[in-house]
Amino acid sequence: MDANKIRTLTDALEYIESRLSDDITQEECAKAACCSLSGLQKMFRYIFHMSVGDYITRRRLSKAAQELQRRELSVLEIAVKYGYGSAEAFTRAFSRLWGMTPTAYRREWHFSGICPRLGIPTQQMHEGEIVMTNKFDISELYDYIREMQGTYIISFDVSRLNEVNAVYGTSAGDKVILESLHRIDAQCGDGMVMFRVGGDEFVLVTGLSEKTEVEALAQKILSHNGEAIEHDGIEIPVYLRAGAVLLTNSTPRYNELFARLVVAPAMEPGELKFKDE
Secondary structure, three states: HHHHHHHHHHHHOOOOOOOOOOOOHHHHHHHHHOHHHHHHHHHHHHHHOHHHHHHHHHOOOHHHHHHHHOOOOHHHHHHHHHOOHHHHHHHHHHHHHHHHHHHHHHHHOOOOOOOOEEEOOOOOEEEEEEEEEOEEEOOOHHHOOOOOOOEEEEEEEEEHHHHHHHHOOOOHHHHHHHHHHHHOOOOOOOEEEEEEEOOEEEEEEEEOOOOHHHHHHHHHOOOOOEEEEEEEEEEEEEOEEEEEEEOOOOOHHHHHHHHHOOOOOOOOOOOEEOOOO
């Protein structure tokens, strides 16, 4: 990707992030990035596989989920803050993304980053292979793990997600992602933090230093492998793979973080692979 396209996408992403609780149009976003709307949409779909409008909606609903967890504002106040004219309209949009109402989400979930801020993907060499780094911004994860030395991270990815998207459509893939996130979120204990770092890749910062505890936690999550979600009358089984990494004093550089921490899952779903550092 050439420097001009990177600058255009970076400017667009920064503009969107600064205006999530304001009125914003796709045309304004393209103008801020010094690009035509059609050109920006084309780059977004090619690089991120979503439209500008869809990304804005998903980012707003992710930020709204954070607000719900803080419990400082009512559902209506959050709806108005993120551009919805009523609690009902907000609930419909929120339920389409999260699969439940804002009230149920506030009661049941810990995780809020279903759509983290996008970053510009890059390629790098890792263990002799070219690896495409994540498309999500993982600066928050990078800052967090520097305080968690001597504890384990568990990385998860979803098996056969591309196949699900190809056969049943991306709406089915979204349901698979949501189910995967829910399985991990349901086992999050105090002090644990989950991050979505790629389309089908998640990292759980466990705060655990004992290998046996990490194995037990991972198996609680992996024990649900094979359980299915329903999509248009079709049962689609969901499988996760997992790998564990001990955070050492040699914190990787930011541009190495994705490859070091995420390229770790076992080849077979249901197994936990410990990655030597």
